[in-house]
Amino acid sequence: MDIARFIARHVVDLPRSGIRDFFEVVARMDGVISLGIGEPDFDTPWHIREAAIFALEKGRTHYTSNLGLIELRRAINRYVEKHFGVSYRPEDEVLVSVGVSEALDITFRALLNPGDKVMFHQPCYVSYHPSVTLTHGVAVPVPTYARDNFALTAEALAAAWQPGCKLLVLNLPCNPTGGTCNRAQLEAIARFCVEKDLLVLSDEIYSELTFEGEHVSIAGLAGMRERTIFLHGFSKAFAMTGWRIGYACGPAALIEAMMKVHQYSMMCASIISQEGALEALTHGEEAMKSMREQYRRRRDFVVRRFNEIGLKCHLPRGSFYAFPSVEATGLGEKEFALGLLQAERVAMVPGSAFGANGAGFCRACFATGYDQLIEASDRVARYVQKLASSRR
Amino acid sequence: MNPILKLLLEGGSLSTAQMAQVLNLTEVEVNRQLDQLKKDRILLGWRPVLNLSQEDAGAVRAVIEVRITPERGGGFNRLAERISRFDEVESCYLMSGGYDLLVFVTGSSLQKVAAFVSEKLATLEGVLSTATHFLLRSYKEMGFLMEIAAEENSRLKVAP
Numbered sequence A: 001m002d003i004a005r006f007i008a009r010h011v012v013d014l015p016r017s018g019i020r021d022f023f024e025v026v027a028r029m030d031g032v033i034s035l036g037i038g039e040p041d042f043d044t045p046w047h048i049r050e051a052a053i054f055a056l057e058k059g060r061t062h063y064t065s066n067l068g069l070i071e072l073r074r075a076i077n078r079y080v081e082k083h084f085g086v087s088y089r090p091e092d093e094v095l096v097s098v099g100v101s102e103a104l105d106i107t108f109r110a111l112l113n114p115g116d117k118v119m120f121h122q123p124c125y126v127s128y129h130p131s132v133t134l135t136h137g138v139a140v141p142v143p144t145y146a147r148d149n150f151a152l153t154a155e156a157l158a159a160a161w162q163p164g165c166k167l168l169v170l171n172l173p174c175n176p177t178g179g180t181c182n183r184a185q186l187e188a189i190a191r192f193c194v195e196k197d198l199l200v201l202s203d204e205i206y207s208e209l210t211f212e213g214e215h216v217s218i219a220g221l222a223g224m225r226e227r228t229i230f231l232h233g234f235s236k237a238f239a240m241t242g243w244r245i246g247y248a249c250g251p252a253a254l255i256e257a258m259m260k261v262h263q264y265s266m267m268c269a270s271i272i273s274q275e276g277a278l279e280a281l282t283h284g285e286e287a288m289k290s291m292r293e294q295y296r297r298r299r300d301f302v303v304r305r306f307n308e309i310g311l312k313c314h315l316p317r318g319s320f321y322a323f324p325s326v327e328a329t330g331l332g333e334k335e336f337a338l339g340l341l342q343a344e345r346v347a348m349v350p351g352s353a354f355g356a357n358g359a360g361f362c363r364a365c366f367a368t369g370y371d372q373l374i375e376a377s378d379r380v381a382r383y384v385q386k387l388a389s390s391r392r
Numbered sequence B: 001m002n003p004i005l006k007l008l009l010e011g012g013s014l015s016t017a018q019m020a021q022v023l024n025l026t027e028v029e030v031n032r033q034l035d036q037l038k039k040d041r042i043l044l045g046w047r048p049v050l051n052l053s054q055e056d057a058g059a060v061r062a063v064i065e066v067r068i069t070p071e072r073g074g075g076f077n078r079l080a081e082r083i084s085r086f087d088e089v090e091s092c093y094l095m096s097g098g099y100d101l102l103v104f105v106t107g108s109s110l111q112k113v114a115a116f117v118s119e120k121l122a123t124l125e126g127v128l129s130t131a132t133h134f135l136l137r138s139y140k141e142m143g144f145l146m147e148i149a150a151e152e153n154s155r156l157k158v159a160p
Helices: A018-027 A046-057 A070-084 A099-111 A128-134 A154-160 A183-195 A252-265 A271-283 A285-309 A333-344 A370-391 B003-009 B016-023 B027-039 B077-084 B110-121
Strands: A094-097 A117-122 A138-143 A165-170 A199-203 A228-233 A246-249 A362-365 B060-068 B089-094 B101-107 B127-134
Touching: A018 A333, A046 A271, A070 A094, A070 A228, A070 A246, A070 A271, A094 A099, A094 A252, A099 A128, A099 A165, A099 A199, A099 A228, A099 A246, A099 A252, A117 A128, A117 A154, A128 A138, A138 A154, A154 A183, A165 A183, A246 A252, A285 A370, A285 B003, A285 B016, A333 A362, A333 A370, A370 B016, B003 B016, B003 B027, B016 B027, B060 B077, B060 B110, B077 B089, B077 B101, B101 B110, B110 B127
Parallel strands: A117 A138, A117 A165, A165 A199, A199 A228
Antiparallel strands: A094 A246, A228 A246, B060 B101, B060 B127, B089 B101
16 A cells, blocks of 8 residues: 555655754764754753752643743743843733744744745755745745855845745844844845835844844844744753743734644643743843853854864854855765765764755854864864865 | 863863864963963862762861951961861861851861861860861762763754
């Protein structure tokens, strides 16, 4: 029996994640130093874990409101107001989700009619394109370029725009490039969105990991609060990836629509994770800052080493990813990554896993210990030298 | 704070060559700064952190609350420094509250520690009283947990 015929066509047509393919190669090898991991190497700070344990002991084991615990939504509002300069009513403008991933999914499901077009900048997080496809939307990638340090420009947006575009997804700072936009660039993007009547979905999961200058949220720019859904979570800044907890803030009518999808599919986010998140927001700032400082030092080291080795790499202003170009080696990114893995047992993710225009680049996550980073960079140097001498 | 100190405090136990790489300094410069930190008496020295419940590292430790008479002009300093100089004394702090000095003492046996307290410490002129508490078990030492050997990190090798 051909069991596969039961699978929906749009799922059959969905390509497998390039990351998954690579993961399977890496998983079979020993002694690999992995720079391929998209999460912090720190465990969740103990005070957050302890608060969640205490919540369990108290018997906090029930459903919460669909929107999430009201104490948590209040804390989210205070936090977002303080750090991003926008305020949302905890009662009806904040929704607690199962990570930003779920928030993204329910936003698309709540807003997209079949055929609606969604713009997003590329290279980008692996989920955007498939999430749009799964909700019967049409993906419209907008390229970002190394020459702009992978900031999104209004010019690129205008060039990619087509009639029927409804949403723009932003992810600044960006996974995998570490690129982000300054205020002036964001203002130009905001003007474009108003002009073309685009709603913005702003995934700011890496915002706390901004190393230089201010992080500006597009939601805080004049006229943008009313046309922005702000997405954020706890995974990166508070090292809480496995807790699967995030949130969406936006105009009440949109949050209400998203809540409909959320209540029928998810009911509510795990109460234990919500309790942990509340603790993170109220007492987590110091631990977060100390982690950020360590990431910054690691970034400085890794980016400097890549450039010394001859892999041109811009200094990412945010996130914990470096995105060096492997062009100088004469290899494509997949060839380079596989060769590096086989010859020197260092894993970096080929840039094309993050969209076609990630070709020629690899993503290296520097959320790992110094000794590993030093060893990995020495191995990369050895590999690049070997390539150079074999070409001569 | 000096970046070298920060690296040391993060506890990665990097060699000076590795520190030089991370901070983009020469190894000579790292050594020079370490020397300077020592000269400035900011970095006092290096000690290994041992699990004292393991036999090899075995020692008896006690904390002693000491009340002393302050002196005109010198306060507590002269006597505190005098107490600190004993080899048995690991650390010595001036405290607020019910007693004046908190003294950490180690010895190879209970008798040795007891003898130190009764013969040396308690008999010093100016020491009014001592209260000795023996340490029974250590759960965390200088930032290191005793029991849980750093759990193998369970991160996936590649993740989006």
